[in-house]
Amino acid sequence: MSAPRPTTVSDRIQQIxxxxxxxxxxxxxxxxxxxPIRLPITPSVPTRGVYDAVAAVPDDxxxxxxxxxxxxTQAETGPQTQAVIHACFQNHKKFVIMNLQPPMxxxxxxxxxxxxxxxxxxxxxxxxxNWGYKYGYENVLMAMAKNIPNAIGDDFYGKPVGELPLxxxxxDIQAIGLVVIVTGxxxxxxxxxxxxxxxxxxxLAGAYTAVMAPIYYPYLDSDQLKxxxxxxxxxxxxxxxxxxxxxxxxxxxxxxxxxVLIIALILLGNLGYLFARGRGEGSQP
Amino acid sequence: xxxxxxxxxxxxxxxxxxxxxxxxxxxxxxxIVIIVALHRLLGPRGRRWLIAFVTFIAGLFFGLEYxxxxxxxxxxxxLTDWIEPVSVMLTVVGAFTVGLGIYSLLQVHxxxxxxxxxxxxxxxxxxxxxxxxxxxxxxxxxxxxPQPPPAVVPWPKGIYEILFNGLFAPLQAATFxxxxxxxxxxxxRAFRVRTGEAALxxxxxxxxxxxxxxxxxxxxxxxxxxxxxxxxxxxMLGEWVLRWLNTPAQRGIIFGxxxxxxxxxxxxxxxLERGTFFSEKG
Amino acid sequence: MNPDLYILWAAAIAxxxxxxxxxxxxxxxxxxxxxxxxxxxxxxxxATWTLNLExxxxxxMIHDKKWYxxxxxxxxxxxYFIYSRRLGWLARLIMGLFFGTAAGxxxxxxxxxxxPQIYACFKPLDYQAGMGIQGVIFDLLLHNWIFVIILxxxxxxxxxSIPHEGRFGxxxxxxxxxxxxxxxxxxxxxxxxxxxxxxxLFIGRMQFLLKDWLGSLIPWFAxxxx
Numbered sequence: 001m002s003a004p005r006p007t008t009v010s011d012r013i014q015q016i017x018x019x020x021x022x023x024x025x026x027x028x029x030x031x032x033x034x035x036p037i038r039l040p041i042t043p044s045v046p047t048r049g050v051y052d053a054v055a056a057v058p059d060d061x062x063x064x065x066x067x068x069x070x071x072x073t074q075a076e077t078g079p080q081t082q083a084v085i086h087a088c089f090q091n092h093k094k095f096v097i098m099n100l101q102p103p104m105x106x107x108x109x110x111x112x113x114x115x116x117x118x119x120x121x122x123x124x125x126x127x128x129x130n131w132g133y134k135y136g137y138e139n140v141l142m143a144m145a146k147n148i149p150n151a152i153g154d155d156f157y158g159k160p161v162g163e164l165p166l167x168x169x170x171x172d173i174q175a176i177g178l179v180v181i182v183t184g185x186x187x188x189x190x191x192x193x194x195x196x197x198x199x200x201x202x203x204l205a206g207a208y209t210a211v212m213a214p215i216y217y218p219y220l221d222s223d224q225l226k227x228x229x230x231x232x233x234x235x236x237x238x239x240x241x242x243x244x245x246x247x248x249x250x251x252x253x254x255x256x257x258x259x260v261l262i263i264a265l266i267l268l269g270n271l272g273y274l275f276a277r278g279r280g281e282g283s284q285p
Numbered sequence: 286x287x288x289x290x291x292x293x294x295x296x297x298x299x300x301x302x303x304x305x306x307x308x309x310x311x312x313x314x315x316x317i318v319i320i321v322a323l324h325r326l327l328g329p330r331g332r333r334w335l336i337a338f339v340t341f342i343a344g345l346f347f348g349l350e351y352x353x354x355x356x357x358x359x360x361x362x363x364l365t366d367w368i369e370p371v372s373v374m375l376t377v378v379g380a381f382t383v384g385l386g387i388y389s390l391l392q393v394h395x396x397x398x399x400x401x402x403x404x405x406x407x408x409x410x411x412x413x414x415x416x417x418x419x420x421x422x423x424x425x426x427x428x429x430x431p432q433p434p435p436a437v438v439p440w441p442k443g444i445y446e447i448l449f450n451g452l453f454a455p456l457q458a459a460t461f462x463x464x465x466x467x468x469x470x471x472x473x474r475a476f477r478v479r480t481g482e483a484a485l486x487x488x489x490x491x492x493x494x495x496x497x498x499x500x501x502x503x504x505x506x507x508x509x510x511x512x513x514x515x516x517x518x519x520x521m522l523g524e525w526v527l528r529w530l531n532t533p534a535q536r537g538i539i540f541g542x543x544x545x546x547x548x549x550x551x552x553x554x555x556x557l558e559r560g561t562f563f564s565e566k567g
Numbered sequence: 568m569n570p571d572l573y574i575l576w577a578a579a580i581a582x583x584x585x586x587x588x589x590x591x592x593x594x595x596x597x598x599x600x601x602x603x604x605x606x607x608x609x610x611x612x613x614a615t616w617t618l619n620l621e622x623x624x625x626x627x628m629i630h631d632k633k634w635y636x637x638x639x640x641x642x643x644x645x646x647y648f649i650y651s652r653r654l655g656w657l658a659r660l661i662m663g664l665f666f667g668t669a670a671g672x673x674x675x676x677x678x679x680x681x682x683p684q685i686y687a688c689f690k691p692l693d694y695q696a697g698m699g700i701q702g703v704i705f706d707l708l709l710h711n712w713i714f715v716i717i718l719x720x721x722x723x724x725x726x727x728s729i730p731h732e733g734r735f736g737x738x739x740x741x742x743x744x745x746x747x748x749x750x751x752x753x754x755x756x757x758x759x760x761x762x763x764x765x766x767x768l769f770i771g772r773m774q775f776l777l778k779d780w781l782g783s784l785i786p787w788f789a790x791x792x793x
Contacts, residue, residue, distance in 0.1 A: 018470045022589050025469050029766075029773050034791050039499035044524060071457035075771025076764060103614030104457075107449065124432040132618040136376025138672040142347075143372035146365075150373060154622030157432065190680055195672075198679020210497075210764035214757045217527055218536040222687035224680075231760065232767040233497050251770045256500035258766045263491055265473035273477050299632040308634035316641045324654065332656045336663040343667030348674040374639065375668060377624045378661075381643025383615045387608050388647075394601075410598055411605040418609025426617045436569060443568035448606060451570075451577030456603035458772055459585035465769035466589060468762055482751045489755025490762075497763055526756055533714045534753035536684060537721030537746070543681050546673060554670035556663075 010279065013272030021265065028261050032254040041252060046220060047237040049227020050205045053178055054087045057203075061177030062170060063088055063095040066188070067109035070102045073184030073209050079235035079248035080207040081182050082112045086242040088128075089120040093177075094166050098131035098152070100140060101185060106133050106156055125164045130156035141195040145173045173200045178226075182207040189216060193224050207234060337556035344554040346371065390415075418453070421445040489526055496523020572783075579780040582772055690714055720746035 043051075057063055065084055069077035088095045097113060099105040110130050122128055131152045134140045143151035148170055149162040161167050169175065179202055181189055189206055197204045203226050206216055210231025219225040229235055232255065235248035299305035327335060350364035394408035425445040430438065438446070478484045495501035501519035508518050515521055552558045581599055588596035628636035642661060649658035690711035723739055724746035731740030782789030 014474075016473070019590070021470050021473055022466045025466060025766075025769075026773075029770055030777070033770070033773055033777055034788075036791075039503045041499055042502065042520070044520075071454035072461035073764075073768070074454070074458050075462075075767045075769075075774075078771075103611060103618070104454065106618070108454065111450075133614050134376070135380045135615060135619045136372070138676075139372040139375045139379070139668070142672070143369045143376070146369040150369060154618070154626075156618065158426065158429065158617065158621065160622070190676065194676025194680045198676070198683070210760040210767065211757070214527060214531050214753065214760055215535055215539075217532040218539055218684060218687075221528075221532050221536075222683040224683050230497070231764050232770075233763065247771070247774060250774065251767050252499055254770050255763060255766060256498040258770070259494045259498050259762065260500065262469055262472055262762055262766075263494065265469065266476050266487070269473045269476065270478050296633075296635040299634050302632075305629070305632045305634055309628075309637050312634065312637045313641065316638065320645075320657065324657070332660075336656070336660050339660060340663035340667035340670075343664045344671035344674070345667075347668060347671030351675040373623060375665075377620065377636070377639045378643045379665065380615050380619045380624075381640050382646050383611055385646055385649070387612065388650075390604065390608055404597070407598055407601040411601045411608075414602045414605025415609040418606045419612055422610060422613030423617070426613070438568060438570070440568045443570035443573075446570045447573045447577055449610070451574035452581050452602065453606040453610060455578035455581045455772075455775070456585060456599055456606070458768065459582040460600070460603065462768040462772045463585070463588065464765040468765045472762065482748060485748060486751040486755035486758070489752040490759040493756045493759030494762055497759065526752065529710050529713055530717065530749065531753045531756040533717035534721045534749050536688065537718055537725070538750075538753075539684060540681075540722060541725040543677070547677060550670040550673040553666050554674075 008276070008279070010272045010275035013275065014269055016268075024261060024265075025258065028257050029254055032257050033250070036250065036253045037257075038253055039256065041236050041240050041249060043237040043241050044230075044234075046228040046230065047234050047241070049220070049225075050084070050180070050207070050229055050234075051087055051227070051238060051241050053203055053205045053226040054084070054093060054180070055091045057091075057093050057177035059092070060169075062166070062175060063093050064176055064179045065095055065097050065109070066179065066181050066183065066192070067097055067099050067105040068101055068181065068183035068185050068188045069108075070104040070184075071108065074108065075247075075251065076209045076231045076235065077182050077184055077207065078108065078112065079232065079239065079246055079251070080229050081109050082116065082246065083229075083235050083238035083242060083244065083248070084180050084182065084207065085113055085116045085128075086244050087238065089116060089122060090242055094127055096129045096131050096166075097156075099133045100135075100137055100188065100191075101133075103133040106130055110156060126166055129161070129164050129166055131161060132156040138191055138195060141191055145196060145200060148172060148175070173202055176202055178203045178205065180205045180207060182229075184209045184212070186212060186215070189219065189225075193219065197224055333556075340556055341554065344550075348554075414448075414452075417444075418448050421448060489530070492519070492526055493523050496520050496526070575780055575783060579776060582776060688715070688718055717746075717749045721749055722746070724750065 054063065065081065065088075067077070067081055069081075085095070097106060097109045099109070113128055113130070114124075116122075117124065117128065120127075124130075132155055134152060136143075140151060149160070149167065152161045155161050155164065173196060176196075179192055179196060181192055181204065183189070183206075189204075189208075192204055196202050204224065205227045206219070206225050207229035208216060208231070210233065213228065213230040213234075216225065216228060220228055229238060232248045232251040236245075236252040239245050239248050299308050323335070346364065346367075350362065350368055353362040353364065355362050355365070390411070394411045396402070397405050397408035398412070421441055421444045424441040428439060428442060430442060434442070476483075476487065478487055495504070496519045501523065505518040505520075508514050510518070516525065549558075581602075584595050584599040587593055624636055624639055627633045645657045645661040647658070648654040648656075692708075692711055692715065694708055720742050723742040726739065726743070729739055730736050731743070777788050778791070
């Protein structure tokens with residue numbers, strides 16, 4: 001049985017067919033992608049914290065970029081990873097990519113790293129490496145804290161990590177200068193904080209999807225995280241800082257108008273609700 | 286340590302390939318004998334005790350190593366050297382659980398296919414996709430291509446890239462991008478300000494939504510950044526809401542979760558928990 | 568073989584195929600869903616073998632002749648007895664091992680995670696030298712008071728086992744009500760961020776469709792600076 005057709009003005013305001021809402025959203029996004037109104041992006045304090053943390057890593061230590069994300073959050077975490085990689089290369093810091101879950105992240109991140117490496121003339125195994133997907137969550141971290149080559153085993157290409165040039169002298173967690181957690185999954189940060197940052201004082205920075213970011217502000221406040229990228233906004237800010245405007249900057253241009261649309265729709269729905277309540281009709285789904 | 290020396294005596298590496306296969310076979314046979322013996326000898330009560338014992342020892346090992354006093358340089362106790370090998374062993378054992386989910390999928394789709402249920406062609410597509418990714422994923426890996434890979438690649442690598450970057454990643458990204466439409470529609474239809482709390486929630490949402498995007502900064506860019514009124518710039522206001530209003534509330538939630546998780550962990554460690562898994566009859 | 572063109576078209580067709588569900592449920596979107604699940608299952612097996620088992624289990628066992636690694640799949644295979652009613656207890660045995668490990672690991676993590684959080688709650692509530700005035704109205708001292716009040720009221724909201732009766736209970740009830748209001752602010756902030764995240768995902772896909780796919784057919788799209 002289909003819903004009754006809207007009759008009053010308040011009904012019509014509250015029951016715009018969903019396909020029109022979809023078309024409106026798609027239209028706004030396409031309009032801004034094709035004819036962008038570019039507005040400046042200013043790095044926020046949490047984003048500066050990430051950049052400063054990367055720059056502060058001693059030259060003889062490695063940076064771990066954990067790419068615990070997959071294509072479902074790629075629009076946010078992909079540009080975040082790319083911006084962090086650029087920050088590492090520009091500051092001449094060696095880094096490794098790894099992933100605890102899901103497996104797809106290391107391949108997507110490797111593609112990003114290879115693309116950036118060509119720009120900076122970086123060599124795999126010397127300037128950066130990919131430890132791959134490691135199953136085991138906390139067990140991997142506890143093993144890494146004591147013996148990284150044993151805990152990691154082979155890299156993304158099947159070569160024992162101990163044989164890579166940039167792994168010379170890397171034995172345990174003391175050789176790590178910073179861990180940047182790029183993730184769309186909850187509970188990853190807590191593992192790293194509890195097993196690596198807390199006991200061994202290894203600096204941590206986070207890059208999260210916008211959904212998760214509010215949850216991790218307390219970790220910024222307690223200095224357990226040195227900095228944080230908040231979704232595509234954080235990625236755009238870091239892209240601006242490393243002077244490599246990319247997909248995230250374009251996304252944020254579009255976000256402005258998409259948010260205006262969402263706010264307008266919410267206000268419209270509430271306007272209809274107010275009209276209906278004034279008439280004593282109540283809200284319509 | 287005497288225990289590690291004992292283990293090295295009991296489990297030395299096999300001297301020859303033939304000895305290796307003999308040891309492997311003996312280990313498999315011996316393990317089966319032990320499992321069958323445990324199953325025959327232990328009644329329901331004995332099995333519950335064994336499960337509780339294993340659970341307790343596993344938790345005790347990791348917990349005790351953290352809390353037991355350390356000494357020396359590097360600081361460690363009698364359990365510290367065991368953390369790494371035990372953790373590595375657990376990661377390998379856990380990796381064998383990959384088949385659990387795969388088996389369920391194969392069972393469901395296999396049944397659809399064999400019994401020709403409606404939509405069986407979708408199950409056929411599932412099997413073809415699984416098989417293709419398995420074959421070409423393994424094939425690509427064992428090609429051991431040089432790094433960086435050349436522009437023109439062997440065809441198995443090409444097929445693998447089509448499956449991964451052409452299908453797998455875009456399908457996942459597209460599926461999750463549908464949420465944008467659903468949240469727009471849901472926000473329009475369901476976000477109604479019926480109470481003061483809802484109004485507060487909406488106000489906070491609007492401030493954060495506009496403050497996080499460039500248009501928010503542009504709308505209030507007329508307020509000088511170094512003036513006392515800079516607080517009312519939308520990007521500053523949004524950051525203030527997140528930093529000073531959201532943070533303590535989230536911390537309160539974190540503490541609630543922490544206490545609950547600690548209680549739950551204690552109950553599981555001591556096998557006090559009851560439920561589908563815990564209260565079986567043996 | 569240069570797979571780039573095939574990748575481009577496969578990705579575009581897959582994306583548009585999934586988007587057909589926005590109109591209504593249809594066989595095309597269902598087919599692509601099943602293909603996605605199949606690819607995901609296949610990739611999980613590939614990644615588990617190539618990135619974990621081969622290096623950490625197979626090579627030490629076969630090439631280094633460390634035969635005791637055979638116990639790993641034997642112990643791991645106990646999980647599969649979950650499908651057997653008679654032997655299901657063996658699966659619970661191995662699950663008990665992992666549950667115990669998780670509990671022990673949580674005990675290890677508890678203090679490193681939460682003690683800095685507790686420590687950070689104790690913000691100075693009296694004016695101290697060096698605090699500085701950051702604005703006419705909103706200075707650090709006021710911020711600290713706001714922080715502590717919100718934290719305490721939110722925590723009081725979660726004291727469900729204390730009835731809101733009697734003098735203490737009624738005051739607790741008022742505090743809990745205030746905490747609920749502050750929680751609404753936090754949820755509003757989360758909602759705002761959620762909207763931003765979800766829309767980012769769609770924008771990312773549209774960037775691909777417009778710049779990469781349509782841009783390869785009609786150069787104008789590729790010049791739009793997407």
